[in-house]
Amino acid sequence: MSTSVPTGATDAAKTFLLTGIGELTTNVAADGDPCGTVHDAAVLVRNGRIAWTGRATDASEALASGAEPGVRIVNAGGRAVIPGFVDSHTHLIFGGDRAEEFTARMAGERYAAGGIRTTVAATRAATDDHLRARLAALVAECRAQGTTTLEVKTGYGLDVETEARLARLAAEVTDEVTFLGAHVVAPDHAGSADEYVDLVVGDMLRAVSSHVRWIDAFCEEGAFTADQCRRVLEAGRAAGLGIRVHGNQLGFGEGVRLAVALGAAAVDHCTFLTDDDVIALAGSDTVATLLPGVEFSTRQPYPDARRLRDAGVTVALASDCNPGSSFTSSLPFVIALAVREMGMTPAEAVWAATAGGARALRRTDVGTIAPGTRADLVLLDAPSRVHLAYRPGVPLVRRVWKDGEELPTAATP
Ligand SMILES: [Zn+2]
Secondary structure (H helix, E strand, O other): OOOOOOOOOOOHHHOEEEEEEEEEEOOOOEOOEOOOEEEEEEEEEEOOEEEEEEEHHHHHHHHHOOOOOOOEEEEOOOOEEEEOEEEOOEOOOOOOOOHHHHHHHHOOOOOOHHHHHHHHHHHHHOOHHHHHHHHHHHHHHHHHOOEEEEEEEOOOOOOHHHHHHHHHHHHOOOOEEEEEEEOOOOHHHOOOHHHHHHHHHHHHHHHHOOOOOEEEEEEOOOOEOHHHHHHHHHHHHHOOOEEEEEEOOOOOOOHHHHHHHOOOOEEEEOOOOOHHHHHHHHOOOOEEEEOHHHHHHHOOOOOOHHHHHHOOOOEEEOOOEEOOOEOOOOHHHHHHHHHHHOOOOHHHHHHHHOHHHHHHOOOOOOOOOOOOOEOOEEEEOOOOOOHHHHOOOOOOEEEEEEOOEEEOOOOOO
């Protein structure tokens, strides 16, 4: 690897050498290792981008030769460094709280998609300032746990005015905003799902489209049929949006096959899959995004990540952070679940929560530590990434940088 760095103005705050890294996960596949692991490593960050990665001893020589005179040194003290997490599936903007529903579910009540309507009522009633403050607090919570790229969905407005508000507010915190008007049939249209879909593909899509990059639909019994989802997703595509699908969460269904047929970037949940679903995914560019926080919080069976990986399917892990079925923003927790409950190796799970999430968002500038990518880095208070699964519930995220800028964490308030 080259140590040459383009000349020109340097932003000192976003330029440093992170060295003394015991185990660096680059996600640049090498020698049969998809994680591109480098031991005793260093990373040179220049103006918020990765300029160089390699062995720490080579970095010392490069610096001594004057390639980067006076660069600030950050010593990792032998700890592990991974790319910032890419959380490709969240519902972070909403009003209200569903702790009572969670308590009832833990006491034995079954989870169904209809609980979403409780949040819709609270979200419609909330002011912009209230929604903005709640969203900011949740984004800060995500970042403190190492998430540097976030997708945020609408879907708790379900009327033209509120969906447009949610899309606009979400766009203030991320470029990865998804229009999920087809989350459930709005309460005002109960009993006439097709009429509600007319609204979603018409006035609602027009009202949100300048704020969003993606369109999504919940293909599930109790939400929308495959035909209704196809209408929504094709309308989004005609408006220039990329496609994502919620599918096969609560039972077998057509979500996965619809997603593959439409060339969706990702189909999310994938808990109930036939062999044909798995074969379709393996032969496609559609990422299977698994959301085990949901199964943990709803006592549903976990998706079989091992089966998908063995079939050659690209798997991402995400939080699905939402007030009903998975109110966690922690990708370390999701990684621990994926390893403990879904048959993933620690290396596969960390890859899926970083590079996998980037694939699910069709991004090449995040999820990987390589020259030219964004300097989104997480320093773990651990000697290896395995500790993310091995030490569940322990706050191992010690320092986080986004675009080369250090963010506050629990360890560095
Ligand atoms: Zn979701």
